[in-house]
Amino acid sequence: MFWGGKTWFIGFLGSNHEMLTVEVCPFVAKYTFALAVKLLLGVRDGTELEKLAKPFVEAAGGIIAVPINIPGTRFNRGVKASEKIREVINGIIAQRRKDLADGTADPSQNLLSHMIVEVGKRNEDTTNAPTTDGDMASALARAANRWLRHHQHHGRVHYDDACRLPRCLPREQMEIAKGKSEGELLNWDDLRKMKYSWNVACEVLRMRPPTVGAFRVAKTDFTYGGFTIPKGWKLHYLPHYTQRNHEFFPNPEKFDPSRFEGAGPAPYTFVPFGGGARMCPGNEYARAEILVFMYNIVTRYNWERMIPDEKVVIDPLPRPVHGLPIKLIPHKTEP
Numbered sequence: 130m131f132w133g134g135k136t137w138f139i140g141f142l143g144s145n146h147e148m149l150t151v152e153v154c155p156f157v158a159k160y161t162f163a164l165a166v167k168l169l170l171g172v173r174d175g176t177e178l179e180k181l182a183k184p185f186v187e188a189a190g191g192i193i194a195v196p197i198n199i200p201g202t203r204f205n206r207g208v209k210a211s212e213k214i215r216e217v218i219n220g221i222i223a224q225r226r227k228d229l230a231d232g233t234a235d236p237s238q239n240l241l242s243h244m245i246v247e248v249g250k251r252n253e254d255t256t257n258a259p260t261t262d263g264d265m266a267s268a269l270a271r272a273a274n275r276w277l278r279h280h281q282h283h284g285r286v287h288y289d290d291a292c293r294l295p296r297c298l299p300r301e302q303m304e305i306a307k308g309k310s311e312g313e314l315l316n317w318d319d320l321r322k323m324k325y326s327w328n329v330a331c332e333v334l335r336m337r338p339p340t341v342g343a344f345r346v347a348k349t350d351f352t353y354g355g356f357t358i359p360k361g362w363k364l365h366y367l368p369h370y371t372q373r374n375h376e377f378f379p380n381p382e383k384f385d386p387s388r389f390e391g392a393g394p395a396p397y398t399f400v401p402f403g404g405g406a407r408m409c410p411g412n413e414y415a416r417a418e419i420l421v422f423m424y425n426i427v428t429r430y431n432w433e434r435m436i437p438d439e440k441v442v443i444d445p446l447p448r449p450v451h452g453l454p455i456k457l458i459p460h461k462t463e464p
């Protein structure tokens with residue numbers, strides 16, 4: 130399941146029955162990053178991956194930083210890292226163009242190959258399509274970067290005391306595993322059956338939204354909470370506050386996946402992926418990844434936190450200071 134780069138290999142989801150210890154946060158960051166880079170760019174090689182990983186971490190750190198671009202600041206490191214990312218991705222794009230032209234790459238293999246072929250086709254008919262390698266690199270970098278920033282989500286299921294795994298979740302996942310033969314992969318129907326698991330994930334996303342929100346511009350003058358907002362003003366919404374509004378989420382500090390049963394929360398009250406025309410385009414992708422991850426862990430392991438009251442720092446999002454070390458205890462029999 131995981132590639133074997135120099136420092137990144139970790140024998141994690143193997144079928145041996147020994148107990149493993151894992152630091153959830155760094156591990157999940159590497160896992161989600163590797164998956165994103167593989168699916169979006171088609172990069173599988175550990176060395177190539179490492180060339181991108183470090184600048185992505187630096188660039189992510191620079192996104193929410195005081196915008197002072199002088200050497201030594203977090204922002205400056207982020208800017209330099211994003212230049213490095215563009216350079217590496219442009220190199221990959223150039224190589225892929227060549228491979229596609231030689232017939233050694235297939236357009237359906239990953240998003241990048243598909244984009245190169247589609248953009249090439251559109252350029253024959255229109256001048257409005259994104260035309261440069263830089264545009265594509267930037268689109269891909271934004272998508273992968275977002276993904277990297279949200280990596281801690283998985284960890285939160287375990288480290289928040291309020292989020293101890295409810296019993297129904299392993300039951301639902303085990304039911305699906307029982308219907309699978311040895312080595313059979315999950316499919317869309319299986320993901321559709323993971324209703325309770327997704328309700329649990331949504332409740333985690335409600336209580337611990339992985340983003341600090343996004344900006345919008347007021348299209349008309351309006352009044353909200355006694356304040357007049359003039360047309361043209363920039364506004365920032367915070368999922369953290371919206372999703373803890375008593376009016377829409379009674380007893381908001383209570384972890385309660387049943388909030389998502391039936392019709393679920395009212396429109397625009399549950400906004401971990403934003404809303405409207407600029408809503409996160411990766412939300413279905415994130416859903417699939419979260420559910421597949423849950424399935425693979427829950428059907429194979431139980432776990433215990435190694436530091437029960439691990440401190441959480443805000444940097445700028447909540448992060449357990451020691452990276453959330455856990456013991457993974459394999460089930461006696463594989464599903």
Ligand code: HEM
Pocket residue numbers: 271272273275276279282339340342343344400401402403404406407408409410411412414415
């Ligand atoms: C748990 C996972 C994720 C969360 C919580 C999340 C959340 C968000 C939020 C809140 C926004 C801002 C939306 C707005 O302006 O209202 C956003 C935008 C975006 N997300 Fe995600 N996202 C996740 C995963 C992903 C993934 C996997 C991808 C790509 C593969 C992705 C790509 C993007 C992009 C490209 C935008 C910018 C959209 C635009 O401005 O038009 N996200 N995301």
